[in-house]
Amino acid sequence: MSTAVATRFKARLLRPAQPDKATWTFLLLPAAASAELPTRSMVTVEGTFAGQPFVATLEPDGNGSHWLKVDKALREKAGVCAGEMVALQIAPVAKEPEPKVPADLKAALAANAGAKATWKDITAVARRDWIHWIGSGKKAETRVKRLGVAIDKLACGNRRACCFDRSGRYSKGNMGAPEAAVEKGAE
Incomplete structure:
Protein backbone atom coordinates (compact mmCIF):
# COMPACT_ATOMS: atom_id res chain seq x y z
CA MET A 1 0.00 0.00 0.00
CA SER A 2 1.14 3.59 -0.57
CA THR A 3 2.74 5.71 2.15
CA ALA A 4 -0.44 7.80 2.45
CA VAL A 5 -2.60 7.21 5.51
CA ALA A 6 -5.20 4.53 4.80
CA THR A 7 -8.88 5.33 5.16
CA ARG A 8 -11.13 2.59 6.55
CA PHE A 9 -14.89 2.49 6.06
CA LYS A 10 -17.87 0.30 5.25
CA ALA A 11 -20.27 0.81 2.36
CA ARG A 12 -23.21 -1.04 0.85
CA LEU A 13 -22.54 -2.78 -2.46
CA LEU A 14 -25.18 -1.71 -5.01
CA ARG A 15 -26.34 -2.92 -8.43
CA PRO A 16 -26.75 -0.29 -11.17
CA ALA A 17 -30.31 0.28 -12.43
CA GLN A 18 -28.95 0.33 -16.00
CA PRO A 19 -28.03 -1.77 -17.84
CA ASP A 20 -30.44 -4.42 -16.59
CA LYS A 21 -27.95 -7.27 -16.91
CA ALA A 22 -24.87 -5.45 -15.58
CA THR A 23 -22.25 -7.83 -14.18
CA TRP A 24 -20.60 -5.10 -12.14
CA THR A 25 -21.66 -3.44 -8.91
CA PHE A 26 -20.71 -0.19 -7.23
CA LEU A 27 -20.56 1.55 -3.90
CA LEU A 28 -20.75 5.13 -2.74
CA LEU A 29 -17.99 6.27 -0.42
CA PRO A 30 -19.20 7.81 2.83
CA ALA A 31 -18.61 11.58 2.82
CA ALA A 32 -16.07 11.31 5.66
CA ALA A 33 -13.99 8.73 3.75
CA SER A 34 -14.11 10.76 0.55
CA ALA A 35 -13.06 13.92 2.43
CA GLU A 36 -9.78 12.23 3.37
CA LEU A 37 -8.80 11.90 -0.30
CA PRO A 38 -6.61 14.60 -1.89
CA THR A 39 -9.16 15.65 -4.52
CA ARG A 40 -12.90 15.68 -5.25
CA SER A 41 -12.18 14.49 -8.79
CA MET A 42 -10.99 11.12 -10.11
CA VAL A 43 -8.32 9.60 -7.91
CA THR A 44 -6.63 6.23 -8.12
CA VAL A 45 -6.47 4.27 -4.88
CA GLU A 46 -5.11 0.97 -3.70
CA GLY A 47 -6.25 -1.04 -0.77
CA THR A 48 -8.50 -3.88 0.23
CA PHE A 49 -12.11 -4.70 -0.59
CA ALA A 50 -13.51 -7.23 1.88
CA GLY A 51 -9.90 -8.30 2.47
CA GLN A 52 -9.00 -8.60 -1.24
CA PRO A 53 -6.29 -6.28 -2.61
CA PHE A 54 -7.30 -3.98 -5.46
CA VAL A 55 -6.29 -0.85 -7.36
CA ALA A 56 -9.00 1.30 -8.95
CA THR A 57 -9.83 4.84 -9.98
CA LEU A 58 -12.61 6.38 -7.93
CA GLU A 59 -15.02 8.57 -9.86
CA PRO A 60 -16.58 11.79 -8.55
CA ASP A 61 -20.24 11.40 -7.64
CA GLY A 62 -21.17 14.99 -8.55
CA ASN A 63 -21.91 15.80 -4.90
CA GLY A 64 -18.39 16.29 -3.58
CA SER A 65 -17.77 12.61 -2.86
CA HIS A 66 -16.73 9.51 -4.83
CA TRP A 67 -18.02 6.16 -6.05
CA LEU A 68 -16.25 2.92 -6.89
CA LYS A 69 -17.11 0.55 -9.73
CA VAL A 70 -16.58 -3.03 -8.53
CA ASP A 71 -16.13 -5.60 -11.25
CA LYS A 72 -17.51 -9.12 -11.05
CA ALA A 73 -14.06 -10.72 -10.57
CA LEU A 74 -13.23 -8.66 -7.45
CA ARG A 75 -16.72 -9.11 -6.02
CA GLU A 76 -16.57 -12.90 -6.49
CA LYS A 77 -13.03 -13.13 -5.13
CA ALA A 78 -14.18 -11.23 -2.03
CA GLY A 79 -17.29 -13.42 -1.74
CA VAL A 80 -19.77 -10.57 -1.45
CA CYS A 81 -23.07 -9.82 -3.18
CA ALA A 82 -25.05 -6.70 -4.01
CA GLY A 83 -26.89 -5.42 -0.96
CA GLU A 84 -24.18 -6.44 1.51
CA MET A 85 -22.04 -4.08 3.57
CA VAL A 86 -18.37 -4.29 2.62
CA ALA A 87 -15.29 -3.22 4.60
CA LEU A 88 -12.71 -1.25 2.63
CA GLN A 89 -9.31 0.22 3.32
CA ILE A 90 -7.99 2.67 0.71
CA ALA A 91 -5.15 5.12 0.16
CA PRO A 92 -4.21 7.20 -2.89
CA VAL A 93 -1.52 5.55 -5.01
CA ALA A 94 1.93 7.09 -4.84
CA LYS A 95 1.93 7.67 -8.62
CA GLU A 96 -1.12 7.84 -10.89
CA PRO A 97 -1.03 5.01 -13.43
CA GLU A 98 -1.05 5.62 -17.15
CA PRO A 99 -4.56 5.58 -18.58
CA LYS A 100 -5.58 3.16 -21.33
CA VAL A 101 -5.55 5.17 -24.56
CA PRO A 102 -8.45 4.36 -26.90
CA CYS A 156 -1.07 23.97 -30.15
CA GLY A 157 0.49 23.05 -26.83
CA ASN A 158 -2.66 23.06 -24.68
CA ARG A 159 -1.98 20.76 -21.75
CA ARG A 160 -5.46 20.56 -20.20
CA ALA A 161 -8.90 19.77 -21.54
CA CYS A 162 -10.81 23.05 -21.57
CA CYS A 163 -14.00 23.51 -19.61
CA PHE A 164 -13.73 20.10 -17.99
CA ASP A 165 -15.29 19.84 -14.53
CA ARG A 166 -13.16 17.18 -12.84
CA SER A 167 -15.42 17.07 -9.76
CA GLY A 168 -18.63 16.34 -11.67
CA ARG A 169 -20.47 18.98 -9.62
CA TYR A 170 -21.29 21.22 -12.56
CA SER A 171 -21.71 18.63 -15.29
CA LYS A 172 -23.89 16.02 -13.65
CA GLY A 173 -24.93 14.57 -17.01
CA ASN A 174 -21.37 13.48 -17.75
CA MET A 175 -20.14 12.38 -14.35
CA GLY A 176 -21.67 10.95 -11.26
CA ALA A 177 -22.56 7.72 -9.61
CA PRO A 178 -24.97 5.41 -11.41
CA GLU A 179 -28.52 5.13 -10.17
CA ALA A 180 -28.88 2.12 -7.91
CA ALA A 181 -31.39 -0.60 -8.74
CA VAL A 182 -34.17 -1.11 -6.27
CA GLU A 183 -33.64 -4.50 -4.68
CA LYS A 184 -36.66 -6.81 -4.47
CA GLY A 185 -38.29 -6.59 -1.09
CA ALA A 186 -36.76 -3.15 -0.42
CA GLU A 187 -39.63 -1.18 -1.93
Whole structure:
Protein backbone atom coordinates (compact mmCIF):
# COMPACT_ATOMS: atom_id res chain seq x y z
CA MET A 1 0.00 0.00 0.00
CA SER A 2 1.14 3.59 -0.57
CA THR A 3 2.74 5.71 2.15
CA ALA A 4 -0.44 7.80 2.45
CA VAL A 5 -2.60 7.21 5.51
CA ALA A 6 -5.20 4.53 4.80
CA THR A 7 -8.88 5.33 5.16
CA ARG A 8 -11.13 2.59 6.55
CA PHE A 9 -14.89 2.49 6.06
CA LYS A 10 -17.87 0.30 5.25
CA ALA A 11 -20.27 0.81 2.36
CA ARG A 12 -23.21 -1.04 0.85
CA LEU A 13 -22.54 -2.78 -2.46
CA LEU A 14 -25.18 -1.71 -5.01
CA ARG A 15 -26.34 -2.92 -8.43
CA PRO A 16 -26.75 -0.29 -11.17
CA ALA A 17 -30.31 0.28 -12.43
CA GLN A 18 -28.95 0.33 -16.00
CA PRO A 19 -28.03 -1.77 -17.84
CA ASP A 20 -30.44 -4.42 -16.59
CA LYS A 21 -27.95 -7.27 -16.91
CA ALA A 22 -24.87 -5.45 -15.58
CA THR A 23 -22.25 -7.83 -14.18
CA TRP A 24 -20.60 -5.10 -12.14
CA THR A 25 -21.66 -3.44 -8.91
CA PHE A 26 -20.71 -0.19 -7.23
CA LEU A 27 -20.56 1.55 -3.90
CA LEU A 28 -20.75 5.13 -2.74
CA LEU A 29 -17.99 6.27 -0.42
CA PRO A 30 -19.20 7.81 2.83
CA ALA A 31 -18.61 11.58 2.82
CA ALA A 32 -16.07 11.31 5.66
CA ALA A 33 -13.99 8.73 3.75
CA SER A 34 -14.11 10.76 0.55
CA ALA A 35 -13.06 13.92 2.43
CA GLU A 36 -9.78 12.23 3.37
CA LEU A 37 -8.80 11.90 -0.30
CA PRO A 38 -6.61 14.60 -1.89
CA THR A 39 -9.16 15.65 -4.52
CA ARG A 40 -12.90 15.68 -5.25
CA SER A 41 -12.18 14.49 -8.79
CA MET A 42 -10.99 11.12 -10.11
CA VAL A 43 -8.32 9.60 -7.91
CA THR A 44 -6.63 6.23 -8.12
CA VAL A 45 -6.47 4.27 -4.88
CA GLU A 46 -5.11 0.97 -3.70
CA GLY A 47 -6.25 -1.04 -0.77
CA THR A 48 -8.50 -3.88 0.23
CA PHE A 49 -12.11 -4.70 -0.59
CA ALA A 50 -13.51 -7.23 1.88
CA GLY A 51 -9.90 -8.30 2.47
CA GLN A 52 -9.00 -8.60 -1.24
CA PRO A 53 -6.29 -6.28 -2.61
CA PHE A 54 -7.30 -3.98 -5.46
CA VAL A 55 -6.29 -0.85 -7.36
CA ALA A 56 -9.00 1.30 -8.95
CA THR A 57 -9.83 4.84 -9.98
CA LEU A 58 -12.61 6.38 -7.93
CA GLU A 59 -15.02 8.57 -9.86
CA PRO A 60 -16.58 11.79 -8.55
CA ASP A 61 -20.24 11.40 -7.64
CA GLY A 62 -21.17 14.99 -8.55
CA ASN A 63 -21.91 15.80 -4.90
CA GLY A 64 -18.39 16.29 -3.58
CA SER A 65 -17.77 12.61 -2.86
CA HIS A 66 -16.73 9.51 -4.83
CA TRP A 67 -18.02 6.16 -6.05
CA LEU A 68 -16.25 2.92 -6.89
CA LYS A 69 -17.11 0.55 -9.73
CA VAL A 70 -16.58 -3.03 -8.53
CA ASP A 71 -16.13 -5.60 -11.25
CA LYS A 72 -17.51 -9.12 -11.05
CA ALA A 73 -14.06 -10.72 -10.57
CA LEU A 74 -13.23 -8.66 -7.45
CA ARG A 75 -16.72 -9.11 -6.02
CA GLU A 76 -16.57 -12.90 -6.49
CA LYS A 77 -13.03 -13.13 -5.13
CA ALA A 78 -14.18 -11.23 -2.03
CA GLY A 79 -17.29 -13.42 -1.74
CA VAL A 80 -19.77 -10.57 -1.45
CA CYS A 81 -23.07 -9.82 -3.18
CA ALA A 82 -25.05 -6.70 -4.01
CA GLY A 83 -26.89 -5.42 -0.96
CA GLU A 84 -24.18 -6.44 1.51
CA MET A 85 -22.04 -4.08 3.57
CA VAL A 86 -18.37 -4.29 2.62
CA ALA A 87 -15.29 -3.22 4.60
CA LEU A 88 -12.71 -1.25 2.63
CA GLN A 89 -9.31 0.22 3.32
CA ILE A 90 -7.99 2.67 0.71
CA ALA A 91 -5.15 5.12 0.16
CA PRO A 92 -4.21 7.20 -2.89
CA VAL A 93 -1.52 5.55 -5.01
CA ALA A 94 1.93 7.09 -4.84
CA LYS A 95 1.93 7.67 -8.62
CA GLU A 96 -1.12 7.84 -10.89
CA PRO A 97 -1.03 5.01 -13.43
CA GLU A 98 -1.05 5.62 -17.15
CA PRO A 99 -4.56 5.58 -18.58
CA LYS A 100 -5.58 3.16 -21.33
CA VAL A 101 -5.55 5.17 -24.56
CA PRO A 102 -8.45 4.36 -26.90
CA ALA A 103 -7.45 3.18 -30.38
CA ASP A 104 -8.91 6.22 -32.18
CA LEU A 105 -6.99 8.64 -29.95
CA LYS A 106 -3.81 6.59 -30.32
CA ALA A 107 -4.12 6.75 -34.12
CA ALA A 108 -4.86 10.49 -34.09
CA LEU A 109 -1.83 11.18 -31.90
CA ALA A 110 0.39 9.07 -34.18
CA ALA A 111 -0.74 11.18 -37.14
CA ASN A 112 0.04 14.54 -35.50
CA ALA A 113 3.60 15.11 -34.24
CA GLY A 114 2.74 18.31 -32.33
CA ALA A 115 -0.16 16.71 -30.48
CA LYS A 116 1.93 13.63 -29.76
CA ALA A 117 4.75 15.75 -28.31
CA THR A 118 2.40 17.58 -25.95
CA TRP A 119 0.72 14.28 -25.01
CA LYS A 120 4.08 12.77 -24.04
CA ASP A 121 4.93 15.86 -21.96
CA ILE A 122 1.75 16.06 -19.86
CA THR A 123 1.00 14.13 -16.68
CA ALA A 124 -0.93 10.86 -16.47
CA VAL A 125 -3.76 12.78 -14.77
CA ALA A 126 -3.93 15.29 -17.63
CA ARG A 127 -3.95 12.43 -20.16
CA ARG A 128 -6.78 10.75 -18.21
CA ASP A 129 -8.71 14.05 -18.26
CA TRP A 130 -8.34 14.36 -22.04
CA ILE A 131 -9.51 10.75 -22.52
CA HIS A 132 -12.47 11.27 -20.20
CA TRP A 133 -13.47 14.56 -21.86
CA ILE A 134 -13.32 13.02 -25.35
CA GLY A 135 -15.37 9.99 -24.31
CA SER A 136 -17.90 11.75 -22.09
CA GLY A 137 -20.06 13.03 -24.94
CA LYS A 138 -23.44 11.31 -25.12
CA LYS A 139 -23.45 10.95 -28.92
CA ALA A 140 -20.91 9.26 -31.21
CA GLU A 141 -20.59 12.42 -33.30
CA THR A 142 -19.74 14.41 -30.14
CA ARG A 143 -16.88 12.00 -29.42
CA VAL A 144 -15.57 12.38 -32.99
CA LYS A 145 -15.76 16.17 -32.75
CA ARG A 146 -14.04 16.21 -29.35
CA LEU A 147 -11.28 13.95 -30.63
CA GLY A 148 -10.55 16.47 -33.40
CA VAL A 149 -10.67 19.40 -30.99
CA ALA A 150 -8.34 17.59 -28.57
CA ILE A 151 -5.76 16.87 -31.27
CA ASP A 152 -5.89 20.50 -32.45
CA LYS A 153 -5.49 21.83 -28.89
CA LEU A 154 -2.71 19.40 -28.03
CA ALA A 155 -0.92 20.32 -31.29
CA CYS A 156 -1.07 23.97 -30.15
CA GLY A 157 0.49 23.05 -26.83
CA ASN A 158 -2.66 23.06 -24.68
CA ARG A 159 -1.98 20.76 -21.75
CA ARG A 160 -5.46 20.56 -20.20
CA ALA A 161 -8.90 19.77 -21.54
CA CYS A 162 -10.81 23.05 -21.57
CA CYS A 163 -14.00 23.51 -19.61
CA PHE A 164 -13.73 20.10 -17.99
CA ASP A 165 -15.29 19.84 -14.53
CA ARG A 166 -13.16 17.18 -12.84
CA SER A 167 -15.42 17.07 -9.76
CA GLY A 168 -18.63 16.34 -11.67
CA ARG A 169 -20.47 18.98 -9.62
CA TYR A 170 -21.29 21.22 -12.56
CA SER A 171 -21.71 18.63 -15.29
CA LYS A 172 -23.89 16.02 -13.65
CA GLY A 173 -24.93 14.57 -17.01
CA ASN A 174 -21.37 13.48 -17.75
CA MET A 175 -20.14 12.38 -14.35
CA GLY A 176 -21.67 10.95 -11.26
CA ALA A 177 -22.56 7.72 -9.61
CA PRO A 178 -24.97 5.41 -11.41
CA GLU A 179 -28.52 5.13 -10.17
CA ALA A 180 -28.88 2.12 -7.91
CA ALA A 181 -31.39 -0.60 -8.74
CA VAL A 182 -34.17 -1.11 -6.27
CA GLU A 183 -33.64 -4.50 -4.68
CA LYS A 184 -36.66 -6.81 -4.47
CA GLY A 185 -38.29 -6.59 -1.09
CA ALA A 186 -36.76 -3.15 -0.42
CA GLU A 187 -39.63 -1.18 -1.93
